[in-house]
Amino acid sequence: MSGGVDSSVAAAILERQGWTVIGVGLQLVGDKGHEREARSCCGISDMKDARRVAERVGIPFYVLNFRDAFRENVIDYFTASYLRGETPNPCVPCNKVIKFDLLSRRAKELNAGWLATGHYAIVDQDGETGRRVLRKGKDESKDQSYFLYSLTQEQLARALFPVGQMTKADTREVAKSLGLKVHNKPESQDICFVGREGYAAFIRNSVGDFQPGPILDEEGSVLGTHRGLPCYTVGQRRGLGLSRRAPMYVTDIDFANNSITVAHRNRLRGQERVTLDEMNYVSIGRPSGPIEVGAVTRYRKPEVLSTLVPVEDGRAFLEFHEPQAPTAPGQSVVMYLGDMVCCGGIVARSG
Structure with missing residues (x-):
């Protein structure tokens, strides 16, 4: 339970269906300074919201400290990827390792046979092969199956997604009807552990100043100086610091030579x-x-x-x-x- 409306309604639905439900929140980020700056879905205030929901629904609630595992498997992965000139998706290892591996193991210790989340996705079973099948959620505008592709058959077999057959509007309406104060809580946006200054500032605060390098055109001529590879991603056109009549786009990030290559839109090759x-x-x-x-x-x-x-x-x-x-x-x-x-x-x- 992250303190948001989706996981709150998921817990409430299961409780009303007769399941024995244990609410679990994850402490993933660190000190109060980070809490003030981050847009975390699992921060201190969110855990307070989750606890209030659990009390309203009538289920026990526990907070588990996964900060070290989250840093090792998500934040360090995110940081290292950007330093290599890559553009990672940290939600994928968060689901694969933190929620559906480590948390699932802890659930087994509590004799819980299933792990339920507020993801907008659906799991069913192929009648011929017996394999679990992951499908898009009913509300395609909120579908989160993209973030779950790395799960295993064993993990899917123990997964429940109670809001997967609902629209976001349905979820908020159910929360309101149950008297849950999170019914109109805004959704978490972007990367949950990154502060308001953005991912480049977050990485800089973790590893120190970036090494500047050349911005090159397609012929290898130097057009300017970049501020560090983590500040850029392939396809980016804003924030390049180049004065040109037409916008330039990042076409390549070269980790080995600490350079980025740019080109005009009409030169971009599909x-x-x-x-x-x-x-x-x-x-x-x-x-x-x-x-x-x-x-x-x-x-x-x-x-x-x-x-x-x-x-x-x-x-x-x-x-x-x-x-x-x-x-x-x-x-x-x-x-x-x-x-x-x-x-x-x-x-x-x-x-």
Whole structure:
């Protein structure tokens, strides 16, 4: 229970369905100074909200200290990725490791057979294969199946998503009818542990000043000086500090040479294929050959028709049917077959 409306309603629904429910909040961030600056969904004030909801619903509530695990598996991963010139999605390891691994293990210690969250997603079972199938939530504008692609069959078998069949408006209405004060609480935005100054400032506060380097054009000529690789991502056009008649866009981030390359929009080449690492086939077995999928290259971006070509060592090639805007290395790409999440992986650096 994060103190938000979704997990609050999830707990209330299960309690009213007759489940024995134990509310659990996670302490993920650190001191009070961080709490003031962060937009955390699991901060001190959020835990107070969650406790009040648990009292209203009539269930016990405990707060577990996962700060060290969160820093090691999420924050350090996030920071290291940006320092390498990548654009990570920290919600993916947070779900995979923190919630559905470490928290799930703790749930077993409490003799809890299921782990329920407020995600807008659906899990059902294939009657022929017996595999658990992860699907989009009913409210596609709030669907969060993208963030769950890295879960295993064992984790899905113990997962409950009580609000997955509801719209966000339905969820707020249920919370209001139950007298939960969080019914109109704003949603957490962006990266929950990053302060209002943004992710670059967060990383700088963790590791110190960044090393500036050259901004290059396609021919390798120096156009300016960048402020440090973590300040940029592929496709970015704002904040480059370049005076040009037409906007310039970041086309490449070179960690080895500490440089970024930029080009005018009319020089941007559509990306025809990406290589994906750390592939996880969540709802299907690894295909024996190419399959056509709808690929989501970033959360809330529309699906694009693509062909997925599985290869060895947890890799796959994803070939877009139409050239796409460049996808940043480190970003998660999730593949769908209709409303089913079939698999996902992380964009590898080209070359």
